[in-house]
Amino acid sequence: MTEHATRWGILGTGNAARTIAAAIRSARDSMLQAVASRGGHRREQSRALGPRELHDSYEALAASDNIDVVHIATPHTAHFQNALLCLEAGKSVVCEKPLTMSRSEAEQLILLARSKGAFLMEAVWPRFLPAVIRSRELVEHGSIGRPQFVNTSIAIHLDPAAHPRVYDPSLGGGVINELGSYPLAFAIGIMGPVLGSKAISTQSGLVSENCLMQCVHQAGLSSGFCSLKFQGRNQVVIVASDGQLTLLPASGKFETLLIWSGNNGKEITEDHAYAGTGYEFMIEHVNECIREGWNESPLMPLADSLNMAGALESCNQQCSMPA
Numbered sequence: 001m002t003e004h005a006t007r008w009g010i011l012g013t014g015n016a017a018r019t020i021a022a023a024i025r026s027a028r029d030s031m032l033q034a035v036a037s038r039g040g041h042r043r044e045q046s047r048a049l050g051p052r053e054l055h056d057s058y059e060a061l062a063a064s065d066n067i068d069v070v071h072i073a074t075p076h077t078a079h080f081q082n083a084l085l086c087l088e089a090g091k092s093v094v095c096e097k098p099l100t101m102s103r104s105e106a107e108q109l110i111l112l113a114r115s116k117g118a119f120l121m122e123a124v125w126p127r128f129l130p131a132v133i134r135s136r137e138l139v140e141h142g143s144i145g146r147p148q149f150v151n152t153s154i155a156i157h158l159d160p161a162a163h164p165r166v167y168d169p170s171l172g173g174g175v176i177n178e179l180g181s182y183p184l185a186f187a188i189g190i191m192g193p194v195l196g197s198k199a200i201s202t203q204s205g206l207v208s209e210n211c212l213m214q215c216v217h218q219a220g221l222s223s224g225f226c227s228l229k230f231q232g233r234n235q236v237v238i239v240a241s242d243g244q245l246t247l248l249p250a251s252g253k254f255e256t257l258l259i260w261s262g263n264n265g266k267e268i269t270e271d272h273a274y275a276g277t278g279y280e281f282m283i284e285h286v287n288e289c290i291r292e293g294w295n296e297s298p299l300m301p302l303a304d305s306l307n308m309a310g311a312l313e314s315c316n317q318q319c320s321m322p323a
């Protein structure tokens with residue numbers, strides 16, 4: 001760790017907080033300065049994350065002078081208020097996905113961050129993986145022609161007993177909020193903003209468990225399937241006029257990139273294996289943004305988060321059960 005290490009704080013002590021804490025501890029130029037739990041009732045869980053300081057309220061962490069950036073790892077419905085608290089206190093913020101529950105809330109956070117000169121980013125961590133960055137570069141350089149369609153499938157088995165938050169409507173539960181940001185982030189990164197969307201879903205309990213989102217973008221179409229019910233292989237396929245890219249997992253998430261050329265019918269395989277969980281790439285990117293004094297990420301810009309918030313809000317409305 002260097003003397004210029006970025007000092008991170010985390011709000012929340014659940015699953016995401018544990019993953020992010022480990023990534024901060026192992027990423028370059030990072031220090032896990034503080035963790036806060038609501039009301040201090042989970043001091044042991046906070047301590048287990050390994051920070052230098054523990055705070056018994058989110059307000060206390062937001063007010064600390066020892067923090068450069070706060071990672072918000074709380075339920076979806078709390079993101080807006082928690083981010084507001086930290087931005088008002090002049091802190092930079094990395095907020096778990098989805099950034100907010102509505103486009104209007106996302107817009108308010110973006111305006112506040114800009115008025116405070118603070119960094120704000122939605123934590124869509126796959127955007128920072130080497131294979132994903134390479135796929136975007138290939139598209140930008142025209143290596144597979146004009147992109148036409150992005151097809152993403154993300155199925156992560158989240159059992160209701162182990163993950164009650166994900167099935168709780170009052171905490172913004174359901175597959176669209178839990179996983180929908182991933183296909184949208186892949187598609188928007190390649191095809192540009194969503195101009196319109198259609199969504200269908202199935203559910204057996206209080207929240208949707210499988211969904212299909214179909215979007216019209218500036219450059220073409222996308223389709224995203226998500227499920228909470230089983231563990232899928234998980235892949236992204238980018239179909240273009242002169243070729244196709246396929247992002248696949250190897251031992252972790254999206255380390256393999258298949259590049260198929262429509263000109264000669266040949267396919268090559270690139271291996272972008274990494275050590276660690278993969279979240280370290282996002283942490284190191286944020287460290288760079290903070291070091292350079294940037295107020296937003298060039299890889300996960302706020303315009304994408306605003307567009308995603310609008311698309312998710314629309315998909316949720318289309319899939320809501322009649323009262």
Ligand SMILES: NC(=O)c1ccc[n+]([C@@H]2O[C@H](COP(=O)([O-])OP(=O)(O)OC[C@H]3O[C@@H](n4cnc5c(N)ncnc54)[C@H](OP(=O)(O)O)[C@@H]3O)[C@@H](O)[C@H]2O)c1
Pocket residue numbers: 011012013014015016017019036037038042073074075076078096097098165171177178
């Ligand atoms: N699980 C993952 O691996 C993962 C991966 C990517 C993204 N995410 C995102 O991270 C966020 C948190 O997910 P999670 O899986 O970490 O959830 P979780 O395990 O349920 O933990 C959420 C934490 O938020 C705090 N919290 C604040 N207000 C709360 C409330 N009203 N009810 C319950 N908890 C509240 C709690 O910590 P204190 O009580 O200690 O303050 C709790 O430990 C979500 O937005 C999710 O989309 C999660």
